Amino acid sequence: MKILVIGSGGREHALAWKLKQSPYADRIFCAPGNAGTAEIGENVAISASDLGPLIRFAKENRVNLTVVGPDDPLAAGIVDLFAREGLRVFGPAKAAARLESSKIFAKELMREQGIPTAEAGTFKRSDDALRFCNPLRFPIVIKADGLALGKGVIIASDLVAARSTIDAMMNQGRFGEAGRRIVVEEFLRGTECSLHALVDGANYRLLQTARDHKRAFDKDTGPNTGGMGAFSPANNWNAELEDQFHKKIMRPLLRALQEKKITFRGLLYPGLMISADGVRVLEFNCRFGDPETQAILPRMKSDLLPLLEATIDGNIDTCTIEWDPRPAVAVVLASVGYPNKYETGKTISGLDAAARLDDVQIFHAGTKPVNDEVVTAGGRVLAVTALGSTIEVARARAYEAVSRIQFENCHYRRDIALSAITDNIEKLV
Numbered sequence: 367m368k369i370l371v372i373g374s375g376g377r378e379h380a381l382a383w384k385l386k387q388s389p390y391a392d393r394i395f396c397a398p399g400n401a402g403t404a405e406i407g408e409n410v411a412i413s414a415s416d417l418g419p420l421i422r423f424a425k426e427n428r429v430n431l432t433v434v435g436p437d438d439p440l441a442a443g444i445v446d447l448f449a450r451e452g453l454r455v456f457g458p459a460k461a462a463a464r465l466e467s468s469k470i471f472a473k474e475l476m477r478e479q480g481i482p483t484a485e486a487g488t489f490k491r492s493d494d495a496l497r498f499c500n501p502l503r504f505p506i507v508i509k510a511d512g513l514a515l516g517k518g519v520i521i522a523s524d525l526v527a528a529r530s531t532i533d534a535m536m537n538q539g540r541f542g543e544a545g546r547r548i549v550v551e552e553f554l555r556g557t558e559c560s561l562h563a564l565v566d567g568a569n570y571r572l573l574q575t576a577r578d579h580k581r582a583f584d585k586d587t588g589p590n591t592g593g594m595g596a597f598s599p600a601n602n603w604n605a606e607l608e609d610q611f612h613k614k615i616m617r618p619l620l621r622a623l624q625e626k627k628i629t630f631r632g633l634l635y636p637g638l639m640i641s642a643d644g645v646r647v648l649e650f651n652c653r654f655g656d657p658e659t660q661a662i663l664p665r666m667k668s669d670l671l672p673l674l675e676a677t678i679d680g681n682i683d684t685c686t687i688e689w690d691p692r693p694a695v696a697v698v699l700a701s702v703g704y705p706n707k708y709e710t711g712k713t714i715s716g717l718d719a720a721a722r723l724d725d726v727q728i729f730h731a732g733t734k735p736v737n738d739e740v741v742t743a744g745g746r747v748l749a750v751t752a753l754g755s756t757i758e759v760a761r762a763r764a765y766e767a768v769s770r771i772q773f774e775n776c777h778y779r780r781d782i783a784l785s786a787i788t789d790n791i792e793k794l795v
């Protein structure tokens with residue numbers, strides 16, 4: 367089979383790496399890809415948002431399956447366009463991808479079905495939003511309705527901050543059209559967990575759980591990022607929570623979509639907040655998480671390709687997924703300044719020395735090949751994943767690999783998966 371992976375991040379490298387291991391995969395294309403995907407397949411110089419050229423490429427090269435990585439092309443309807451041309455594609459159609467591309471749509475659907483989530487109001491007018499905020503207990507959370515490169519969620523500590531955020535989003539156009547409508551919701555306390563489900567319209571299979579580290583700096587300080595590291599399995603998950611998740615979240619969600627005649631086929635990644643009174647949905651994502659995928663896929667023993675095909679064909683219920691029981695830790699190496707301004711074009715050294723370590727996998731994100739070198743080309747540069755017999759071993763191995771890699775202006779968190787270890791120790795004493 368010829369497979370086209372759309373996107374250029376660590377998630378896409380991990381997907382291409384895993385798909386390449388399938389005995390059914392002959393050629394892997396990545397559009398536009400990075401220096402890592404260039405080593406396992408062929409990069410194609412088409413941006414993930416250039417839908418017309420992507421369709422032309424898939425047709426001309428007789429691509430058998432296209433896997434869409436990022437949210438933007440899904441929200442723009444890439445799956446509908448590919449399907450209209452008779453091209454096989456993994457990902458939800460535009461109407462289903464609204465679960466991620468419109469937080470208001472997702473919130474209203476959850477409210478209709480009683481799916482546990484933060485109490486919220488949804489607004490089209492800034493004066494209505496402000497009136498709603500007035501009596502609330504702070505902090506509160508203000509979210510742009512649409513996609514905003516992961517920056518559209520603001521935690522306002524008081525009314526002054528809420529007022530200026532609402533004004534910036536709704537009146538000044540800070541996130542363009544995405545922020546013209548907003549959600550204002552209660553601030554939830556607890557710990558977060560990322561679930562991933564392959565959903566085939568009627569049924570689903572869960573992947574292993576993971577936890578992300580969203581803030582830029584150690585001890586969860588600094589600005590929110592796309593994710594600075596992840597580990598799998600999550601240490602705050604158990605069978606009782608999973609039971610709640612099936613009954614209170616997944617089943618009602620699928621029922622609601624069916625009632626609306628919306629078929630979701632693809633990867634659904636609910637971001638959850640776990641607190642003393644149970645599990646609540648923070649958001650729905652309609653694609654694999656980044657960097658969660660870099661921690662989850664190295665643990666998957668099954669072939670990913672038939673699982674994606676079964677999802678498209680509506681028979682995921684016939685599949686079982688085998689997992690490596692060993693935990694995985696993925697540490698993201700970023701450019702100093704990310705998620706704000708940063709420099710690129712820095713030579714990366716030590717990649718081979720790091721990759722020689724056992725059970726270590728290096729996934730590229732913002733990298734590109736220049737002559738015989740690999741240089742930085744983005745905010746998140748690499749994700750270094752290690753498996754280990756325990757989370758301590760996986761973590762030590764990941765950081766050992768990280769210590770072998772150098773580039774100017776490299777920044778990474780030193781505390782990825784540390785909470786998993788200290789929480790274990792707390793449980794022991």
Ligand code: AMP
Pocket residue numbers: 484507509519551552553554555558580637648649
């Ligand atoms: P979202 O894009 O909605 O997942 O939000 C991004 C991040 O903002 C989440 O992963 C949380 O860390 C944080 N967040 C979102 N909503 C809430 C909430 N209601 N309470 C606390 N933190 C939140």
Ligand code: GLY
Pocket residue numbers: 578592593651654655656657658
């Ligand atoms: N890890 C966060 C995301 O993929 O949205």
